[in-house]
Amino acid sequence: MSDRDRVLAAAGVSRETAAALDLYVAQLARWQTIKNLVGPSTLPEVWTRHVADSLQLLDAAPGATRWLDLGSGAGIPGLILAIAGRESRPGLRVDLVESNSRKGAFLQETARLTGAPARIHVARIESVVGRFAATEIVCARALAPLTQLIAWTAPLLKNGTIGLFPKGREAQSELTAARETWTFEADVIPxxxxxxxxxxxxxxxxxxxP
Structure with a gap:
C-alpha cells in the first residue's frame, strides 16, 4: 500500500475528499518548480510529512469549525484541514494568513480548484490577527518559536481561542522558554x-x- 493510500485510509475520508487532496498534492508539485513552497527533500514524502501531519490537528480539536492558520506558506496545515474537513464539519471555515504574495497566489488558486472553505489573507500577522476574535482554533506550523507565536496570538488566546502549534523534539524546551514570559495552561499531544x-x-x- 502506498503512503497516499495508508494516509487516506487512516483518515477515513470520502472519495471526493481524497480527490481534492490529490489535487492539492498535484498543485504543490507544480508550484514547487516556481516557488519553493516546501523543503525539496520532503516532497517525495508529502503524504506522510505534510498531509498526515496536518490531518491529525482535526482530531485535536473535534467539532471546531472556525480556524485560523498563520504563516500558511504551502497551506500546511490550514489548506489541508479545509479540504479534509469540508464534508465532515458543516460550516467549516479556515482563514489563512500569508505575507508572501506568490505563496498567497498558490493558496488562492488551490483553494478555488479544490473547493476548500478557505479565505486567504495576504498580510502580515500582526496587522490582521485582531480581526479573528471569533476563531475557535489558531494554528501555525514551522513558523516561529512558541514565545513569538503567543505574542502574535495573545489577544485570541486570552479570549478563549485554543492554540495548536505542531513542534518537533524542541516542544518541551519551547514550553519552558515561553513560560518565562507568559502565564498559560498547555499540554503536549504526541x-x-x-x-x-x-x-x-x-x-x-x-x-x-512583568
Missing amino acids: SRTDSSAGIIRISSLSDQL
Missing part, C-alpha cells in the same frame, strides 16, 4: 507522524509576566 514531535495545545492565556 504526534502520530513523528515519535519525537508533539503538538503544543494552549488552552488558556492569562497575561505576560
Whole structure:
C-alpha cells in the first residue's frame, strides 16, 4: 500500500475528499518548480510529512469549525484541514494568513480548484490577527518559536481561542522558554507522524509576566 493510500485510509475520508487532496498534492508539485513552497527533500514524502501531519490537528480539536492558520506558506496545515474537513464539519471555515504574495497566489488558486472553505489573507500577522476574535482554533506550523507565536496570538488566546502549534523534539524546551514570559495552561499531544514531535495545545492565556 502506498503512503497516499495508508494516509487516506487512516483518515477515513470520502472519495471526493481524497480527490481534492490529490489535487492539492498535484498543485504543490507544480508550484514547487516556481516557488519553493516546501523543503525539496520532503516532497517525495508529502503524504506522510505534510498531509498526515496536518490531518491529525482535526482530531485535536473535534467539532471546531472556525480556524485560523498563520504563516500558511504551502497551506500546511490550514489548506489541508479545509479540504479534509469540508464534508465532515458543516460550516467549516479556515482563514489563512500569508505575507508572501506568490505563496498567497498558490493558496488562492488551490483553494478555488479544490473547493476548500478557505479565505486567504495576504498580510502580515500582526496587522490582521485582531480581526479573528471569533476563531475557535489558531494554528501555525514551522513558523516561529512558541514565545513569538503567543505574542502574535495573545489577544485570541486570552479570549478563549485554543492554540495548536505542531513542534518537533524542541516542544518541551519551547514550553519552558515561553513560560518565562507568559502565564498559560498547555499540554503536549504526541504526534502520530513523528515519535519525537508533539503538538503544543494552549488552552488558556492569562497575561505576560512583568
